[in-house]
Amino acid sequence: MRKSFDIAIIGGGVIGLALACALRREKARVAVIDAAADIPPATDAAAGMLAPSFEVRDGNMADTLYAFGAQNLEMWPAFAASVEEEAGASIDFRDDGTLGVAFDDVQAGALQASIPPLAALGARAEMISGDEARRLEPALSPSVAAALLAPDDAQVDPRKLLAALRRIVAETAGPIIAARLEKAEKQNRAYGLVLSNGERLAADTLVLASGAAATAGLIEDIEPPPVAPAKGEALALAMPYGLIRRVVRAPGAYLCPKADGRLVIGATEYRGRDDLTVDDAAIAGLRRGAAAAAPATAELPEGERWAGLRPATPDAAPILGRVPRGPENVFFALGHHRNGVLLAPATAQALAREITGGAPVTDLKPFAPDRFDGGGHG
Numbered sequence: 001m002r003k004s005f006d007i008a009i010i011g012g013g014v015i016g017l018a019l020a021c022a023l024r025r026e027k028a029r030v031a032v033i034d035a036a037a038d039i040p041p042a043t044d045a046a047a048g049m050l051a052p053s054f055e056v057r058d059g060n061m062a063d064t065l066y067a068f069g070a071q072n073l074e075m076w077p078a079f080a081a082s083v084e085e086e087a088g089a090s091i092d093f094r095d096d097g098t099l100g101v102a103f104d105d106v107q108a109g110a111l112q113a114s115i116p117p118l119a120a121l122g123a124r125a126e127m128i129s130g131d132e133a134r135r136l137e138p139a140l141s142p143s144v145a146a147a148l149l150a151p152d153d154a155q156v157d158p159r160k161l162l163a164a165l166r167r168i169v170a171e172t173a174g175p176i177i178a179a180r181l182e183k184a185e186k187q188n189r190a191y192g193l194v195l196s197n198g199e200r201l202a203a204d205t206l207v208l209a210s211g212a213a214a215t216a217g218l219i220e221d222i223e224p225p226p227v228a229p230a231k232g233e234a235l236a237l238a239m240p241y242g243l244i245r246r247v248v249r250a251p252g253a254y255l256c257p258k259a260d261g262r263l264v265i266g267a268t269e270y271r272g273r274d275d276l277t278v279d280d281a282a283i284a285g286l287r288r289g290a291a292a293a294a295p296a297t298a299e300l301p302e303g304e305r306w307a308g309l310r311p312a313t314p315d316a317a318p319i320l321g322r323v324p325r326g327p328e329n330v331f332f333a334l335g336h337h338r339n340g341v342l343l344a345p346a347t348a349q350a351l352a353r354e355i356t357g358g359a360p361v362t363d364l365k366p367f368a369p370d371r372f373d374g375g376g377h378g
């Protein structure tokens with residue numbers, strides 16, 4: 001007999017797995033279908049910065065996205081503690097802030113100009129001198145003239161997070177089925193799922209949490225959401241203990257120190273690219289950017305380089321909720337672009353409530369899938 005579930009989540013990146021954990025609290029029978037072996041999760045490629053202060057962009061979703069980012073940042077300490085406790089493993093969560101460095105007056109002016117809009121949104125951020133920045137981070141270059149300190153930002157190790165969430169989901173929420181969903185076919189109100197490993201399942205409700213992967217034709221009767229890949233390359237250097245202590249963002253690169261001794265340097269961004277090749281010149285550019293901020297990094301050996309595909313949307317905000325003009329029982333949990341790790345806790349909590357019909361905890365309307373109706377996306 002075919003296995004049957006209340007809810008099938010397509011995609012086992014940070015979003016799909018965090019949602020499976022949250023649904024468990026709503027007492028739903030869940031399966032996660034994940035093609036990580038064929039379609040590597042962006043989560044595996046992420047640097048793990050939890051940094052809404054540096055991700056407020058122009059555009060009409062900037063304030064909404066910042067507020068959602070700040071809400072998530074507030075949830076992170078408790079989320080990290082419960083993940084670590086349940087998985088019995090560290091995910092390297094640290095809340096020691098971000099330092100954005102400037103080499104000249106123009107760059108310092110741009111950082112300074114970001115403070116009033118941040119303050120208006122309730123974020124703490126202050127300009128400090130180059131010397132003060134070097135007191136916090138002794139490896140910074142003498143050329144660093146000033147810095148913006150965002151003391152509330154945090155970071156996590158996304159690979160450890162993914163491993164911990166996998167363990168929690170498999171042990172307490174439902175199976176993680178290592179296969180690609182090839183087709184979801186309507187069967188009365190439910191869906192029949194055809195998987196790449198030959199298995200067939202049935203699910204009452206579907207959640208598409210498939211990151212940047214193409215979804216056209218995947219679910220019967222559903223128009224594909226406007227999510228496109230935005231490729232990013234990064235690398236890790238092997239760092240002596242404590243060389244860089246907190247996240248440093250410089251004009252040409254960011255530097256994220258991890259507890260296992262890796263210094264993650266990122267990242268490029270190419271909209272619309274969906275290959276995972278890593279370009280030597282791009283890596284050299286990131287290394288130059290890192291060395292300009294912290295010269296000692298120029299001598300550090302490279303441990304690894306990689307590329308990942310961010311799930312980008314036309315307005316840089318995620319697409320969360322019931323599909324527009326479609327069946328009642330299909331939901332999107334997509335398009336977290338540069339901030340999927342940051343935005344996982346509230347996305348999971350709020351969507352779990354929406355899917356199970358519980359009292360709303362967060363207003364997801366600004367992220368509703370139907371906001372692109374009327375030709376707002378390409």
Ligand SMILES: Cc1cc2nc3c(=O)[nH]c(=O)nc-3n(C[C@H](O)[C@H](O)[C@H](O)COP(=O)(O)OP(=O)(O)OC[C@H]3O[C@@H](n4cnc5c(N)ncnc54)[C@H](O)[C@@H]3O)c2cc1C
Pocket residue numbers: 010011012013014015016033034035036037038039040041042043044045046047048049050179180181182209210211212213218231232233234266267268307308309310311333334335336337338339340341342343
């Ligand atoms: C270089 C880089 C740096 C980044 N740095 C940060 C950062 O510092 N902070 C931050 O918050 N975010 C960062 N991001 C963004 C973050 O990685 C993403 O927003 C987030 O990982 C998206 O999570 P997801 O679960 O939606 O997708 P993914 O992690 O991509 O997971 C999607 C999963 O769906 C599976 N899948 C797809 N199609 C199917 C199918 N048909 N059947 C079954 N399974 C399927 C895939 O195999 C995959 O495992 C970064 C991204 C990159 C590339």
